[in-house]
Amino acid sequence: MSKKEEYEQKTEQLLEPIIQEYNFELVDVEYVKEGSNWYLRAFIDKEGGITVDDCEAVSRQLSDLLDEKDFIPDAYILEVSSPGLGRQLKKEKDFARSIDKEVEIKLYKAINKQKEYIGFLVDYDNEKFTIELEDESTIDIPRSNVALIRLAFDF
Known part of the structure; x- marks a missing residue:
């Protein structure tokens, strides 16, 4: 398993209880490098669509857990968002x-x-x-x- 896959998998494990608490769906997690920056992105959804407040609530809890577990040594930017209209189907x-x-x-x-x-x-x-x-x-x-x-x- 690559570092990328390991980070994505561990992040999914951290996200699952948060997602269940809010009755959201975890669509995908990706760890990607764009330019000189690493991004850890979590895409969430729910019936009727995700709001900015939903993303903020999940982001705060996930950020605290990521700081506590500290399994990603690189500096990265955390983003929690809706998957959007043109999202790729993966699962x-x-x-x-x-x-x-x-x-x-x-x-x-x-x-x-x-x-x-x-x-x-x-x-x-x-x-x-x-x-x-x-x-x-x-x-x-x-x-x-x-x-x-x-x-x-x-x-």
């Missing part, structure tokens, strides 16, 4: 919640000369995603070929 619960919703899938390698598909997620398993296209046909897309899958949104 099984994300896929289950997105059945019958419109998704955008970007591929590593083209299928039928296309590297991007938009359609309704009708099924998924460990091997593939099945989406229904605009013409009502379906296509199976191997998970190993998926660079990104997220909910589609129109402006």
